[in-house]
Amino acid sequence: MKHLGLIIGALLAFMTVPAAAEVPQPDIVIANKDSKCIAPPAVMRRNHMKMLKHQRELTLREGILGAKVSLRRCIECHASKTNDSVIGSDKNFCQTCHDYVAVKLDCWECHQPKANFQATGAMPHD
Amino acid sequence: MTDDSRRHFLALGAGVAGATLLAPGLHLIQVAHARADGVPASSANRWGLLIDSSKCATGCDACVKACNIENGIVEEVPDPRQRSQWIRKIDMTEKSTGRKHSLPMMCQHCAEPPCVDVCPTGASMKRADGIVLVDRHICIGCRYCMMACPYKARSFVHEELTQQNPEVPRGKGCVEACTLCVQRVDKGQLPACVEACPEGAMLFGDLKDPNSEISRRIAQEATTEVRADLELNTGVRYQGI
Amino acid sequence: MTTSTTSFLTYRASTPKFWLLAALGALVSAVGFIAALYMEHKGHIVTGMNQQIVWGLPHVFAIFLIVSCSGVLNVASIGSVFGKTAYKRRAALSGLLSIAMLAGGLFVLMLDLGRADRVIIAATTYNFSSIFAWNVFLYSGMFAVVAVYLWVSMEKRMYGWVKPVGVAAFVWRLILTTGTGSIFGFLLSRSAYQSAIIAPMFIIMSFAWGLAVFLIVQEVMFRWNQLEVHPAIQKRMKNLLGVFLAAVFYFVVVYHLTNIYYAKQTAFERFILLDGGIYTLLFWVGWFLVGTVVPMAMIYGSNQPSRNSIFVASLLVVVGAFCQLYVFIIGGEAFPIDIFPGWQITSTFSDGQIATYTPKLPEFLLGMGGIGVAFMITLIAVRVLKFLPEDDPVQPDAAHD
Numbered sequence: 001m002k003h004l005g006l007i008i009g010a011l012l013a014f015m016t017v018p019a020a021a022e023v024p025q026p027d028i029v030i031a032n033k034d035s036k037c038i039a040p041p042a043v044m045r046r047n048h049m050k051m052l053k054h055q056r057e058l059t060l061r062e063g064i065l066g067a068k069v070s071l072r073r074c075i076e077c078h079a080s081k082t083n084d085s086v087i088g089s090d091k092n093f094c095q096t097c098h099d100y101v102a103v104k105l106d107c108w109e110c111h112q113p114k115a116n117f118q119a120t121g122a123m124p125h126d
Numbered sequence: 127m128t129d130d131s132r133r134h135f136l137a138l139g140a141g142v143a144g145a146t147l148l149a150p151g152l153h154l155i156q157v158a159h160a161r162a163d164g165v166p167a168s169s170a171n172r173w174g175l176l177i178d179s180s181k182c183a184t185g186c187d188a189c190v191k192a193c194n195i196e197n198g199i200v201e202e203v204p205d206p207r208q209r210s211q212w213i214r215k216i217d218m219t220e221k222s223t224g225r226k227h228s229l230p231m232m233c234q235h236c237a238e239p240p241c242v243d244v245c246p247t248g249a250s251m252k253r254a255d256g257i258v259l260v261d262r263h264i265c266i267g268c269r270y271c272m273m274a275c276p277y278k279a280r281s282f283v284h285e286e287l288t289q290q291n292p293e294v295p296r297g298k299g300c301v302e303a304c305t306l307c308v309q310r311v312d313k314g315q316l317p318a319c320v321e322a323c324p325e326g327a328m329l330f331g332d333l334k335d336p337n338s339e340i341s342r343r344i345a346q347e348a349t350t351e352v353r354a355d356l357e358l359n360t361g362v363r364y365q366g367i
Numbered sequence: 368m369t370t371s372t373t374s375f376l377t378y379r380a381s382t383p384k385f386w387l388l389a390a391l392g393a394l395v396s397a398v399g400f401i402a403a404l405y406m407e408h409k410g411h412i413v414t415g416m417n418q419q420i421v422w423g424l425p426h427v428f429a430i431f432l433i434v435s436c437s438g439v440l441n442v443a444s445i446g447s448v449f450g451k452t453a454y455k456r457r458a459a460l461s462g463l464l465s466i467a468m469l470a471g472g473l474f475v476l477m478l479d480l481g482r483a484d485r486v487i488i489a490a491t492t493y494n495f496s497s498i499f500a501w502n503v504f505l506y507s508g509m510f511a512v513v514a515v516y517l518w519v520s521m522e523k524r525m526y527g528w529v530k531p532v533g534v535a536a537f538v539w540r541l542i543l544t545t546g547t548g549s550i551f552g553f554l555l556s557r558s559a560y561q562s563a564i565i566a567p568m569f570i571i572m573s574f575a576w577g578l579a580v581f582l583i584v585q586e587v588m589f590r591w592n593q594l595e596v597h598p599a600i601q602k603r604m605k606n607l608l609g610v611f612l613a614a615v616f617y618f619v620v621v622y623h624l625t626n627i628y629y630a631k632q633t634a635f636e637r638f639i640l641l642d643g644g645i646y647t648l649l650f651w652v653g654w655f656l657v658g659t660v661v662p663m664a665m666i667y668g669s670n671q672p673s674r675n676s677i678f679v680a681s682l683l684v685v686v687g688a689f690c691q692l693y694v695f696i697i698g699g700e701a702f703p704i705d706i707f708p709g710w711q712i713t714s715t716f717s718d719g720q721i722a723t724y725t726p727k728l729p730e731f732l733l734g735m736g737g738i739g740v741a742f743m744i745t746l747i748a749v750r751v752l753k754f755l756p757e758d759d760p761v762q763p764d765a766a767h768d
Contacts, residue, residue, distance in 0.1 A: 056263055058166075063253055065312055066163025072292055106484075110262050110297030112198075112290040190715075207417035207717060214716040221711055231706070231714070240555065246499035247492045266489050267481015269421040270499055276556040278704050278718065282421060282481060284412040298410045299481030352706060356555060367707075 026100040029091050032077050038068050045097075052107075071111060079115035087113045160314030172237075172256035172361065173306055174333040175320070176340050176349060179229035180366030181327035187215050189230045192322030196307060198291035203284060210281035212304040213319055227367065230319065230328070233258055233279035233304035234352065235361035241271035241280065241303075250301075256333070256361050257306045267299040276353050279303045306330075306361075333361065385750065392743040396474075399736010402729040403478035411481065414730050419722030420700045425479040427692045428734030431576065432472030432741060433506070433547055434569055435688075437540040438577020440465040440513065443520070447533025453600045453764050456756045457585070458529070462517040463748050464584060464741075465540075469509055471741030475733055498549045505543040512539045521752070544570045551699070558635035559699025564625070568618040572688070575611035579684035582608065584745065586678045588755055598671060599764040605677045609666040612684065616659055619691075631708060638702050638721070639694065646698035649690040658687010697724060 001007075037044055055069040078086050078093040086094040087108055094113075098105050107113075161167070193213045194200060203209045213232040219225070235258045241250045242258065249265035252258050260271075260280075272280045280303045287297055293309040296302050307317035311330075315321075320328040331340030343349070349363040406413055416423040442461035446454030477486050490507075493500040516536045519525040548569030554560040582604060589596050623640065626632040639646055662680035665672060672680075701722045706712065712719035748754060 060259070060261055060263070061251060061253065063161070063167030063255070063308075063312060064164060065161060075292075104484075110287075110290065110295040110300065112292040112295070114292075117290075117292050203412065205412075205417065206715070207419060207723070208412060209418070211418070211716045214714045214718070216706070216712050216714045216718055218707055218710040218712045221709055227710075231718075242494075243496045244499065244553070245494050246497045246503065247488055248494035264485070264488050264492055265482065266485045267483075268489075268499065269481065270497070270550075272418075272421045273700070274554050274556055276704060277706055278418075278716065281418055282411065284417075285410040299407075301481070353708075 023100065026090070026096045028096050029080065029093065031079060031081055031093065035077055037077070071107070075111075075113065076115045079113075083114075084116070085114045161312055167253050167255040167257075167312075169254045169256075170334060172333040173311060174235065174256070174331065174340060174361035174363065175306075175317075176329040176331075176343055176363050176365070177229060178327045178329075178365045179227065181325040182215075182228050182230065182366075183325065184217060184226070184228045186324065188322045188324055189213055189319035189328065190215060192318040193232075193304070196291065196310070196318035197294045197305075198287075198289055198296065200289050201285065201287055208284045210283060210302065212279075212281065212302070229364060229367065231277060231279075231352075232319070232362070233275075233306075234277050234358070235304075235306060237359035237361070239358065240274040240276065244270045244274040246270065253308075257308050257311070258303070259305055259308065260301055260303065262295060262297060262300040262302075265300040267301065269301060271301055275303075276356055276358070385746075388746060389743070392739050392746055395739030396736050396743055397739075399474070399733050399739055400478070402732035402736065403483065406479070406729050406733070407483050413727065415725045415727045416730070417722070417724070419717045420697060420724040422696055422700065423724060424693075424697075424726040424730040425475050425733045425737075426696055427689060428737050429472045429475040429479070430547065430696065431685075431688055431692055432468045432475070432737055434544060434573045435576040435580050436465045436468035436472060436509070437544040437547075438573030438575065439468065439581050440536060440540050441574055441577055442581050443516065444533060444537040447516075447520075447529050448537050452762075453603060453758065456758055457581070458520045458533075459517060459752075460585065460588075460749075460754045460756055461581060462513050462520065462536075463745060463754055464581060465513050466510060466517075467741040467744035467748070468580070469506065469513075470744055471737040471739070473506060474740045475737035478733060478736075498546055498553055502543075502546045502550070505539070505546050509539060509543055512536050540573075541570065544573045551695075556704055557699055558626075558632055558702055558705065559639075559695065562622065562625075564618065564622050568615075568622060571611065571614045571618055572691070575608065575615050575684060576688045578604070578608050578611060579681040579688075582677060582681040583685070585756065586674060586681075588749065592755065596674065597758050597760075597763040600758060601674060601677060602671060603764060605666050605672060605680070608681070608684070609663055612659055612663050612666075619654075631705070635702050639698055643698060643701075643721070646694050646701065650694045650698075653690025654687045654694065657683050658690060662687070700724075 039047070051069045052071060055067055058064045059067065075086055080086070080088075080092045082091065083089070086092050087105065088095065090096055090099055094105060094107075190211070190213050197212060199210055199212065201210075213230050215228055216231050217226070217228045220227070235256055237252075237256065239250070239252055239258050242252055244250075246268060247264045247266055249261045249263075250258070250271045251261055267282070269282055272278075272282060280301050282301050283296060283298050285298055290296055291309075294305070307315075307319075310317060316330050317328075320330045329340050329343070331338040333341055333344070335341055336345075344363060347365065349365050350367060351358075351360045351363055352367075414423060439461055442454055443458035443465075445451050446456070446458045446461075477483060477489075480486070480489075489503060493503070495501070512532075512535060516529075516532045519528040519532050545566045548566035551560040552562055552565035585596060623636060627636045639650055641647060643650075662683045665676045665680040665683075669676070701724065703712075703717075703719050703721065706718065
């Protein structure tokens, strides 16, 4: 093709346009600044999905309790002080990053995203 | 021996005898011990229920209410045919005699569960200790297990849920059923329905422990499995039908 | 083999009618997809399906399409495996329809899942004791086998491979349809199922329905091109349809007679055959009358029925098929599970009662979307490639090529 170089150059230039109109970095709100997570933030960012996926097999299928990786303990620590949840707005911990990277949060279809949530508060025989 | 020391001895003897009589009762209250952290469920146990349905009153549904509260089954579903029920009371009339009866029906936690056989992804599973569960991480909501269950034990969640019990994850598009309150059993507690029954008709225990009350009663008294002809070897047995 | 350039040029022509059909097909498919998105977003609460009728109208459509996709390949098999000339010329169209209907059926089935977003999990995580898991392989493998079959049928250099690939396709779809029937046959929970006869019954139903669909599509394509299917071929194919309808009738009779014989199944048979309301109506009027008796009368009523007759008879067979599946799937679910034989039971969970079900619009639209997808694939393929059967004008119905 005659103008191949020109076309490729134009395409490359065009691809820089999104970089110019960049989405701002998310403002991650840590609800409990004093407590420590089970691993450093860099490790968690890369691996929390693998940790959860591995642990869910052990907890559910094998019935192993009390593991270091516990979704409920994550929620209890990371739930926002405003709505007590890890989702609901871009100020909520899980949702902030997941909205930024556009990865669907599947967990909360089934798992309760609110910390200290009492389904009813009543014991069965009360 | 003086009178005092004899009384003392008799009191001591009575105390020892009383403690010996009570000890099995104390053991009864502790049917399930909380499993230690890090220890998987074991096939050395098999959890089951014995339901003496002759004690079951027709109008009573305390077990159903307790299950709904414990497992967070509190959502409003306008069409009653679409509501989830993990346990329900069945009112029955014997066709040939007219005799009336009532009993609670839930997942029978079969040793040979048809629901586990038919699940394409393996989401429907039997834990090592016999509890049949749905792994909602891989349930695709095909409802084949619902077609396969002879006890109609399974329910399908028809709408978005927000009021789940944190210990009992359940959600839209997945199938669910009685878990024998696995979240309670693992902590050494009784299933909610068993604890709530005002007549004490339901007994929970370890079918593989020959010393458990459930094992002793099953070995001595007449009990039946529902649809025993299917040879599914259910973990739930009934009396009084 | 004679080639007819005129007919090829005719259906390459881009008429407004074609674009209208394409737009219609695209619309129906898109609406079906949107209906599925709606169901997925809101949950199945927007459907008429409930805890008793867990598989509803979409499954009737899906299973019709999947069973027919297997049966329509019969036409090709009779050509490649059994060597009949007229059928050999139809092999490509038969293969195309097979792929198109399989795609349509799977479209409906996958989108009706409670967690349709987890189809990847269905494709990667298997429990091999489940016939559903085997079906994932059988259905996707069917695409591959038929695609290869189409290639060797239409590519002159590969034509030597037609017989072995044809045999492979024939065997594959027998296994596939057995798998589809076994979805129900393997269930011991419900009175309607738990029978080994269901798998072979599905095989024979696939033969009848597949051929009916083929006859419909063939007639439409020929008329579109102002052509007529040769009377000898018409006669051969309509007689075959008659034989298949008779065979389906035989299987249904045996299924019901056996059930009637068992005391524990009598209540279920009363329900289907006598007092099941909509299900009884669909069985006798839908399947028996409209789907079997009338088409057979039209097929065998004359030695050389008109092409209109055969076309209408085929349409009626399809109507009968839908009725039959509705009775089988939904009627089978509506009848209560006999948890306590000998006892009459009631509960808050619809135990002991005939379950009620009213299909809602999203379900119907999704089912039609599947038909739309099958239609679009067929429409575009026949526009682009040479699928119109070209019969030898001198000896259209020669025993062997």
